[in-house]
Amino acid sequence: MxxxxxxxYAGSEFSGWARQPGLRTVEGVLDEALAVVLRLDGPxxxxxxxxxxxxxxxxxxxxxxxxxxxxxxxxxxRVLYRLSGLLPVDLRVWGVRVAPEGFDAxxxxxxxxxxxxxxxxxxxxxxxxxSDVVWNRRxxxxxxxxxxxxxxxxxxxxxAFCKRREGASTVRTLRVFEWQRHANRLLEATVVADAFxxxxxxxxxxxxxxxxxxxxxxxxxxxxxxxxxxxxxxxxMPPHGLTLEEVTYPPDGDLAAQAxxxxxxRG
Amino acid sequence: MxxxxxxxYAGSEFSGWARQPGLRTVEGVLDEALAVVLRLDGPxxxxxxxxxxxxxxxxxxxxxxxxxxxxxxxxxxRVLYRLSGLLPVDLRVWGVRVAPEGFDAxxxxxxxxxxxxxxxxxxxxxxxxxSDVVWNRRxxxxxxxxxxxxxxxxxxxxxAFCKRREGASTVRTLRVFEWQRHANRLLEATVVADAFxxxxxxxxxxxxxxxxxxxxxxxxxxxxxxxxxxxxxxxxMPPHGLTLEEVTYPPDGDLAAQAxxxxxxRG
Numbered sequence: 001m002x003x004x005x006x007x008x009y010a011g012s013e014f015s016g017w018a019r020q021p022g023l024r025t026v027e028g029v030l031d032e033a034l035a036v037v038l039r040l041d042g043p044x045x046x047x048x049x050x051x052x053x054x055x056x057x058x059x060x061x062x063x064x065x066x067x068x069x070x071x072x073x074x075x076x077x078r079v080l081y082r083l084s085g086l087l088p089v090d091l092r093v094w095g096v097r098v099a100p101e102g103f104d105a106x107x108x109x110x111x112x113x114x115x116x117x118x119x120x121x122x123x124x125x126x127x128x129x130x131s132d133v134v135w136n137r138r139x140x141x142x143x144x145x146x147x148x149x150x151x152x153x154x155x156x157x158x159x160a161f162c163k164r165r166e167g168a169s170t171v172r173t174l175r176v177f178e179w180q181r182h183a184n185r186l187l188e189a190t191v192v193a194d195a196f197x198x199x200x201x202x203x204x205x206x207x208x209x210x211x212x213x214x215x216x217x218x219x220x221x222x223x224x225x226x227x228x229x230x231x232x233x234x235x236x237m238p239p240h241g242l243t244l245e246e247v248t249y250p251p252d253g254d255l256a257a258q259a260x261x262x263x264x265x266r267g
Numbered sequence: 268m269x270x271x272x273x274x275x276y277a278g279s280e281f282s283g284w285a286r287q288p289g290l291r292t293v294e295g296v297l298d299e300a301l302a303v304v305l306r307l308d309g310p311x312x313x314x315x316x317x318x319x320x321x322x323x324x325x326x327x328x329x330x331x332x333x334x335x336x337x338x339x340x341x342x343x344x345r346v347l348y349r350l351s352g353l354l355p356v357d358l359r360v361w362g363v364r365v366a367p368e369g370f371d372a373x374x375x376x377x378x379x380x381x382x383x384x385x386x387x388x389x390x391x392x393x394x395x396x397x398s399d400v401v402w403n404r405r406x407x408x409x410x411x412x413x414x415x416x417x418x419x420x421x422x423x424x425x426x427a428f429c430k431r432r433e434g435a436s437t438v439r440t441l442r443v444f445e446w447q448r449h450a451n452r453l454l455e456a457t458v459v460a461d462a463f464x465x466x467x468x469x470x471x472x473x474x475x476x477x478x479x480x481x482x483x484x485x486x487x488x489x490x491x492x493x494x495x496x497x498x499x500x501x502x503x504m505p506p507h508g509l510t511l512e513e514v515t516y517p518p519d520g521d522l523a524a525q526a527x528x529x530x531x532x533r534g
Contacts, residue, residue: 010394057395059451084390092391123351124359128324128510129400151425184326243395 002099018055037082043188049247055239064105102256121185133239140212149177160227164196206235269366304349322506328514331372369523388452401508407479415478416444427450427494429464473502
């Protein structure tokens with residue numbers, strides 16, 4: 001039986017999502033907690049929508065796990081409350097349910113939405129938000145950054161902005177990439193794509209920061225986009241400004257077809 | 268020469284504002300940093316708009332300090348950048364300037380605005396916001412809480428909601444007290460008054476939570492308001508949900524008169 005989990009975490013004290021021996025990772029902590037609350041012989045293993053790096057946060061992360069049907073039917077909704085009691089406060093599971101037919105947390109997803117938050121105040125970041133906001137010492141021009149971001153919208157090969165993985169496509173469809181300035185010198189990027197390659201959001205943001213500081217014209221990000229390998233001129237921003245906010249899925253009837261298509265396309 | 272400082276801090280690792288021997292307090296850390304950057308013989312002492320308790324945060328706190336004129340003229344704006352380098356990341360000074368004639372950070376203020384943030388999600392608080400949001404296990408009715416809050420607006424003796432201080436008035440004018448529900452099961456109270464007595468915001472919020480949980484009718488808070496001593500039925504909410512957001516002052520010409528009036532009234 002496949003279970004679908006909605007979850008969130010503060011990335012600061014995790015070495016990223018993926019299980020690694022000897023390190024505290026989100027997958028490791030959650031997988032072991034599931035084994036306890038479902039009374040399994042060992043961790044059931046997890047598949048996640050967005051494999052976040054060390055330090056990256058998530059508010060709307062989605063994962064699935066396959067468990068013996070009796071492990072769920074014996075416990076049902078109580079699993080949620082037991083997880084809540086067992087998990088540390090920097091990792092919360094908001095909901096657990098039986099996944100619909102054809103559901104795959106990673107490959108059925110049709111889009112991921114990330115936020116990246118920067119303060120360009122001259123003396124630093126609001127202390128209350130210092131764990132999810134990056135400080136940029138130089139003032140940023142949010143309009144110029146927004147203009148740069150709009151150059152990148154659409155289906156492109158984002159190789160210049162990605163850490164290459166052998167045999168995997170770096171073609172993605174960037175649906176939304178926009179910058180807004182809020183109170184207290186906080187800038188927020190909203191970034192939506194079908195999926196992201198490794199380091200992609202933090203590199204897209206880094207390119208916009210170069211424009212926002214006036215070091216590059218907005219059109220420069222379009223030039224970078226045409227490079228066929230990873231660009232050495234794009235700064236990868238620090239992880240703690242990045243939060244996975246939301247993952248969306250198609251109607252239940254399309255889950256299996258979407259998973260098949262994504263697997264084929266992204267390898 | 269009187270200097271006015273705008274500052275913010277995360278209260279989690281401070282034992283409140285007021286200097287206490289052997290404890291890490293905001294006043295203590297800031298006062299000592301000022302002595303260093305202004306090259307004074309010792310801490311100059313500080314007067315603050317809102318003396319926050321241990322664990323309470325501030326985004327728009329205001330303080331003043333009196334220093335020899337040459338300490339400022341010799342350093343000027345550089346003081347701000349030196350403070351930024353010297354202070355810990357959980358305490359930021361946003362601005363330093365010469366205070367206008369008659370300015371007193373505490374007594375010239377005409378209003379203080381606080382926010383109190385609660386999550387009533389069944390499994391806990393968004394991990395990214397766990398340092399400034401309090402978890403309430405039971406679901407809350409924001410409309411009922413807002414109705415209760417509105418019963419308290421106006422000039423009243425808030426003795427029932429205050430930790431008494433000998434000889435001090437507990438009459439205050441509550442200008443705004445309202446509840447809003449945001450995404451992710453976050454409730455936020457906005458509370459504005461001319462000034463607050465000790466524990467007052469956390470008690471006002473505690474009274475609304477009793478209503479929001481359905482344990483009391485909205486009209487009950489009005490009954491509490493008529494009690495002449497501190498009510499034992501009102502829960503004081505945990506400090507980390509509370510943030511001092513803003514302090515406002517009258518036009519420069521009215522600063523001295525406002526200070527005189529506040530001193531007379533609040534003793």
